[in-house]
Amino acid sequence: xxxxxxxxxxxxxxxxxxxxxxxxxxxxxxxxxxxxxxxxxxxxxxxxxxxxxxxxxxxxxxxxxxxxxxxxxxxxxxxxxxxxxxxxxxxxxxxxxxxxxxxxxxxxxxxxxxxxxxxxxxxxxxxxxxxxxxxxxxxxxxxxxxxxxxxxxxxxxxxxxxxxxxxxxxxxxxxxxxxxxxxxxxxxxxxxxxxxxxxxxxxxxxxxxxxxxxxxxxxxxxxxxxxxxxxxxxxxxxxxxxxxxxxxxxxxxxxxxxxxxxxxxxxxxxxxxxxxxxxxxxxxxxxxxxxxxxxxxxxxxx
Amino acid sequence: xxxxxxxxxxxxxxxxxxxxxxxxxxxxxxxxxxxxxxxxxxxxxxxxxxxxxxxxxxxxxxxxxxxxxxxxxxxxxxxxxxxxxxxxxxxxxxxxxxxxxxxxxxxxxxxxxxxxxxxxxxxxxxxxxxxxxxxxxxxxxxxxxxxxxxxxxxxxxxxxxxxxxxxxxxxxxxxxxxxxxxxxxxxxxxxxxxxxxxxxxxxxxxxxxxxxxxxxxxxxxxxxxxxxxxxxxxxxxxxxxxxxxxxxxxxxxxxxxxxxxxxxxxxxxxxxxxxxxxxxxxxxxxxxxxxxxxxxxxxxxxxxxxxxxxxxxxxxxxxxxxxxxxxxxxx
Numbered sequence: 213x214x215x216x217x218x219x220x221x222x223x224x225x226x227x228x229x230x231x232x233x234x235x236x237x238x239x240x241x242x243x244x245x246x247x248x249x250x251x252x253x254x255x256x257x258x259x260x261x262x263x264x265x266x267x268x269x270x271x272x273x274x275x276x277x278x279x280x281x282x283x284x285x286x287x288x289x290x291x292x293x294x295x296x297x298x299x300x301x302x303x304x305x306x307x308x309x310x311x312x313x314x315x316x317x318x319x320x321x322x323x324x325x326x327x328x329x330x331x332x333x334x335x336x337x338x339x340x341x342x343x344x345x346x347x348x349x350x351x352x353x354x355x356x357x358x359x360x361x362x363x364x365x366x367x368x369x370x371x372x373x374x375x376x377x378x379x380x381x382x383x384x385x386x387x388x389x390x391x392x393x394x395x396x397x398x399x400x401x402x403x404x405x406x407x408x409x410x411x412x413x414x415x416x417x418x419x420x421x422x423x424x425x426x427x428x429x430x431x432x433x434x435x436x437x438x439x440x441x442x443x444x445x446x447x448x449x450x451x452x453x454x455x456x457x458x459x460x461x462x463x464x465x466x467x468x469x470x471x472x473x474x475x476x477x478x479x480x481x482x483x484x485x486x487x488x489x490x491x492x493x494x495x496x497x498x499x500x501x502x503x504x505x506x507x508x509x510x511x512x513x514x
Numbered sequence: 515x516x517x518x519x520x521x522x523x524x525x526x527x528x529x530x531x532x533x534x535x536x537x538x539x540x541x542x543x544x545x546x547x548x549x550x551x552x553x554x555x556x557x558x559x560x561x562x563x564x565x566x567x568x569x570x571x572x573x574x575x576x577x578x579x580x581x582x583x584x585x586x587x588x589x590x591x592x593x594x595x596x597x598x599x600x601x602x603x604x605x606x607x608x609x610x611x612x613x614x615x616x617x618x619x620x621x622x623x624x625x626x627x628x629x630x631x632x633x634x635x636x637x638x639x640x641x642x643x644x645x646x647x648x649x650x651x652x653x654x655x656x657x658x659x660x661x662x663x664x665x666x667x668x669x670x671x672x673x674x675x676x677x678x679x680x681x682x683x684x685x686x687x688x689x690x691x692x693x694x695x696x697x698x699x700x701x702x703x704x705x706x707x708x709x710x711x712x713x714x715x716x717x718x719x720x721x722x723x724x725x726x727x728x729x730x731x732x733x734x735x736x737x738x739x740x741x742x743x744x745x746x747x748x749x750x751x752x753x754x755x756x757x758x759x760x761x762x763x764x765x766x767x768x769x770x771x772x773x774x775x776x777x778x779x780x781x782x783x784x785x786x787x788x789x790x791x792x793x794x795x796x797x798x799x800x801x802x803x804x805x806x807x808x809x810x811x812x813x814x815x816x817x818x819x820x821x822x823x824x825x826x827x828x829x830x831x832x833x834x835x836x837x838x839x840x841x842x843x844x845x
Contacts, residue, residue: 332803445637450634491637
C-alpha cells in the first residue's frame with residue numbers, strides 16, 4: 213500500500229516537471245508550428261544561469277527567476293535572429309518539411325557544446341531551498357518531501373498564471389488568435405511576429421523552471437551528459453504529443469500521464485526499462501489516438 | 515542532368531575502386547585508417563539520404579540501427595563463428611528487420627512526430643543492450659575480422675585490410691543504391707515525398723513504399739554499423755551515442771539530402787572535422803574543455819549554416835545555378 217502511494221507521489225512530481233517541458237514545446241508549436249528539439253538545450257543553458265546565480269547570491273529564490281529571465285531572453289533571441297530567417301528561407305523546396313527539425317537539432321548541438329565548453333562537462337550542483345527528506349507517515353517514510361511539495365505548488369501556480377494570461381488578458385487573446393490563424397490575426401491588427409517572440413520567451417521561461425526543478429528533484433546535480441538532461445530531451449516532446457500538441461491542459465495531462473507511467477514501470481516492472489518506456493508510450497499514443505488526448509482531429513495534419 | 519549508360523557507370527565505379535586501391539598503397543597508416551572511416555560514413559550517410567531526401571522521412575535514430583547491425587555481426591562472429599563475409603550479410607539482414615518494424619510505425623507518422631519517436635528510440639535502445647549478458651553490457655563485445663590473408667604479403671597492414679573491406683563494401687552499396695534510386699522504387703519514393711495524395715492517385719501505395727525505404731535504409735545502416743565496429747574493434751553502447759545519429763544527419767545535409775552524388779562531401783567533412791578542430795584549438799591555444807567540445811560545435815554550426823544557406827546541398831546548388839545560366843543563354 214505504502215509502495216503504491218509512493219509510486220503515485222513520485223510519478224506526479226516528476227510528471228509536473230515534464231508538464232512544464234511539454235508546455236514549452238506546446239507554446240512554441242502554437243506560435244510557429246515548429247517542434248523545438250532544442251528546448252531541452254535551452255533549459256540546460258538556463259539551469260546553468262540559475263547555477264551561476266546560486267554560486268554568487270546563494271539563494272534559490274533569486275536563482276529561479278534569474279534562470280527564467282535568462283531562458284526567456286535566450287528563446288526570444290533565437291526566435292528573432294534565427295527562426296524568422298529560417299522559416300523565410302525554407303518555406304518551399306524538397307526539404308521544406310524537414311528543414312526546421314534539422315535546424316532545431318543543430319541548435320541543440322550548438323547550445324550543448326557551448327555549455328560544456330563554458331562550464332566544463334562536470335556536474336554542477338544546485339541545492340533546493342527546502343529539504344528533500346520525505347514526510348513520515350506512522351513508521352513509513354513517504355516519497356514526498358517539502359521540496360516535492362514546493363515543486364508541485366510552484367508548477368500549479370505557474371500553470372494557473374499561464375492559463376489566466378491566455379484566457380483573460382489581451383496579450384493572451386492575441387497569442388491565441390495568432391495560433392489559430394496568423395493571417396486573420398494579422399488582418400485584425402495583431403503584430404504576429406511580436407506575438408511569436410512572446411510565445412518563444414514564455415516557452416523559454418517554462419523550460420528554465422523545468423530544468424531547475426529537474427536538477428533539484430534528482431540528486432541535485434546536472435550536466436549536459438546526465439540522465440536528467442536526456443530525460444528532459446524526450447519527455448517534453450512525448451508529453452506534448454500525448455496531450456495533443458495544441459493545448460496547455462493537454463500538456464499538463466500528458467506530463468502527468470508520462471510521469472505516472474514511468475514511475476509505475478520503474479517500481480513494478482523493471483528499472484532497466486527507464487528509457488525505452490517513454491518510447492513505447494509514445495508509439496501507443498500515436499497509434500491509438502494520434503491527435504492526442506485532448507487535441508482536435510486536425511491537429512496532426514498541421 | 516547527364517546519365518551514364520549502365521555499363522559505363524559500372525566501369526566508372528570499377529575505375530574509382532582501382533584508383534582507391536593505388537592510393538591505399540601510397541599514403542601512410544593514419545590516412546588509410548581515415549579512408550576506412552570515410553568509406554563507413556559514405557555508407558551510413560547514403561542510408562540517411564535515401565530515407566530523408568528521397569522518401570522524405572526523418573530519422574534521428576539511425577545510430578540505433580547501426581548498433582543493431584554491429585551487435586548482430588559481433589554476436590554471429592563470437593558465438594557461432596560465422597565467416598566474416600557472412601557476418602556483414604547478417605548485419606544487413608538484422609538491421610533491415612529492425613527497419614521493417616520501425617518502418618511500419620514510421621509510415622503512419624509525419625515529420626516532427628517521426629523525428630521525436632526515433633529520437634526517443636535512439637536514447638532508449640543502446641541502454642537496453644546492458645540488459646543482455648550475450649551483448650556484453652557496458653564493455654560490449656569484441657568484433658575481430660582477423661588478420662589480412664597472408665597471400666597479400668608480409669607488410670600488408672591491418673588498417674589497409676580494414677580500408678579494403680570498407681571501400682569495397684562502400685563501392686558495392688553505392689552501385690546498388692544508385693540503381694535502386696533510379697528504379698521504379700526511387701521514383702515512387704520521390705513522388706510520395708513531393709505530394710502524397712498525388713502519388714496515391716497515381717496508384718502508388720505510399721505506405722508500403724515508405725516501409726520499403728525504411729527497410730533498405732536500415733539494412734544499409736546496419737552494414738555501416740558492422741564496418742564501424744570492425745574499424746574500432748569493439749561494439750559497445752557508448753559507440754553509438756545520440757551524437758552519432760546527429761553527425762550522420764549533418765553529413766547527409768552537408769552532402770545534400772536530395773542527391774546521392776554528393777555523399778563524399780559529407781563523409782570527408784565528418785572525418786576531417788576532428789583534425790580541423792585540433793588545428794584550430796592549437797592555433798588559439800584553447801583550454802581542454804573547449805578542445806573536447808570543439809568538434810561537436812563545428813558539426814552543429816555546419817548543420818545550421820547548411821540548412822539556412824544551401825538547404826539542398828552543394829551539388830544540387832551547383833546544378834541549379836548551371837541550369838539557370840543555360841536558360842539565360844537561350845533567352
